Amino acid sequence: MPCVLVPNTWLMPEMKKITQLPLKVSDLCFSVHKKQLLGDFNLHLDSQGVTAVMGPNGAGKSLLIRLLHGLLEPDSGIVEWNGKSLELAVRQAQAMVFQKPVLLRRSVAANIDFVLDNCVIKGNKSCRDILQEAGLYERRMQPARLLSGGEQQRLALARALATSPQILFLDEPTASIDPSATRQIEHWLAQVSDNGVKLILVTHDIGQARRLASDVIFMHRGRLSEHTPAKQFFEEPRSREAQAYLRGELVI
Amino acid sequence: MQDFSSSFALAFALIGGLDADLLEIIGLSLRVSLIAVIIAAIIGFPLGASIAVIRFPGRQAVDILLNALMGLPPVVVGLLVYMMISRAGPLGWLNILYSPTAMIIAQVILIVPIVAALTRQTIEDLHREYDEQFRSFCLPMNRVIPILIWDARYSLLTVVLAGFGRAIAEVGAVIIVGGNINHLTRMMTTSIALETSKGNLALALALGLVLMLLSLTINALVYALRASAKHLAYA
Numbered sequence: 278m279p280c281v282l283v284p285n286t287w288l289m290p291e292m293k294k295i296t297q298l299p300l301k302v303s304d305l306c307f308s309v310h311k312k313q314l315l316g317d318f319n320l321h322l323d324s325q326g327v328t329a330v331m332g333p334n335g336a337g338k339s340l341l342i343r344l345l346h347g348l349l350e351p352d353s354g355i356v357e358w359n360g361k362s363l364e365l366a367v368r369q370a371q372a373m374v375f376q377k378p379v380l381l382r383r384s385v386a387a388n389i390d391f392v393l394d395n396c397v398i399k400g401n402k403s404c405r406d407i408l409q410e411a412g413l414y415e416r417r418m419q420p421a422r423l424l425s426g427g428e429q430q431r432l433a434l435a436r437a438l439a440t441s442p443q444i445l446f447l448d449e450p451t452a453s454i455d456p457s458a459t460r461q462i463e464h465w466l467a468q469v470s471d472n473g474v475k476l477i478l479v480t481h482d483i484g485q486a487r488r489l490a491s492d493v494i495f496m497h498r499g500r501l502s503e504h505t506p507a508k509q510f511f512e513e514p515r516s517r518e519a520q521a522y523l524r525g526e527l528v529i
Numbered sequence: 530m531q532d533f534s535s536s537f538a539l540a541f542a543l544i545g546g547l548d549a550d551l552l553e554i555i556g557l558s559l560r561v562s563l564i565a566v567i568i569a570a571i572i573g574f575p576l577g578a579s580i581a582v583i584r585f586p587g588r589q590a591v592d593i594l595l596n597a598l599m600g601l602p603p604v605v606v607g608l609l610v611y612m613m614i615s616r617a618g619p620l621g622w623l624n625i626l627y628s629p630t631a632m633i634i635a636q637v638i639l640i641v642p643i644v645a646a647l648t649r650q651t652i653e654d655l656h657r658e659y660d661e662q663f664r665s666f667c668l669p670m671n672r673v674i675p676i677l678i679w680d681a682r683y684s685l686l687t688v689v690l691a692g693f694g695r696a697i698a699e700v701g702a703v704i705i706v707g708g709n710i711n712h713l714t715r716m717m718t719t720s721i722a723l724e725t726s727k728g729n730l731a732l733a734l735a736l737g738l739v740l741m742l743l744s745l746t747i748n749a750l751v752y753a754l755r756a757s758a759k760h761l762a763y764a
Contacts, residue, residue, distance in 0.1 A: 346665065348661055348665060365667060379659060379661070381680055382681075383763075391676075395666065395668055395672060395676075396666055396667070396668075420762050440666070
């Protein structure tokens, strides 16, 4: 590959318009083996920036974002992105980063090329640009699954962003990596959000939600306890579950 | 009747002297089984991967059938292929009875179920890992299967070697459809059977040793492949 000096402008793409918002969720229900895991869920989401989804284990946070992204079929209820159901074109403009990064058994660069070759929507960045942004260009020839945990998650994030999503779901992306790697990823996520990508972030980390979130969805036992702006949520949460959760009590 | 030790001595002499008959037999065996295993892979990979990935009615039945076919008795396969391609059979006009082609067909039938069943297992595990991510990428099913096959390439190579091991060591099917004709369809296994019954233990033993060496090599290859794949975290 010839060595070309890359102009700095690609670091700051212009603000994209999120045409998929608002998100409207009506009476969403989901159950497995007749056990209801998510019930009567209603939500109206129109905010830019980062929406944190919080709640104790088993509250249905991961389930919710999978339903919103169309990875799971609800039993009943409606998910509408700007009036459109979860049709292919809507889903193609979304991406998800999982708690445990799912990396192909290929090199680092091949993982990026994979989405550039296979996904319908992609940004105008080359594999090289993408890897440089992720700080992984030096490692491009290495097997992806030999990267450290933090690097693997950065690669997964870079790969998700390569599909140029309007909505990016993140399912506890930093749950299994160390604090310095977490900081890198949070820093990057803040930039991504500033560039106009809507982030919907499931997190257990109250500090992370404080640092990143503009609004918070708090869930408890498959139901929405509250959806409030982050400032208000952390200062005076409305629901009792959220109050207890923020006090550090064990909310079951 | 040769005694035990002189048989061994003669066998090593045949191998060491690169006996022409011996080489011809080994060459044919390798050629037939290699072609058979390549064809079996071309059929078995997509077949096994489809069963692993696509939900269709009767999938479980196909799965059970495939597993049952893994244990197909070679002589029965030989008999069925024989009936198909003998003069009176529906494919008699092909005129391939007692030819290497016939032996390849028999071996393909024997190892396709093995390759497909092992492929299904491998691909199913990989698919479970990749599934959500691929659905998030909105990948269409017709792209998922080749991608899974490529990402499972190391495991699938060991599947191919398992199929090759079965093919090269098999005697029942190829002796029926090949006829064990000298210089034409004589394989390692069929020669061993014949030479043993003729009392020519030296040649039989020499072939047996080569066959064992091959099988050992194949297992070593499988082991080395697994190790290197694990090293690269590609397994």
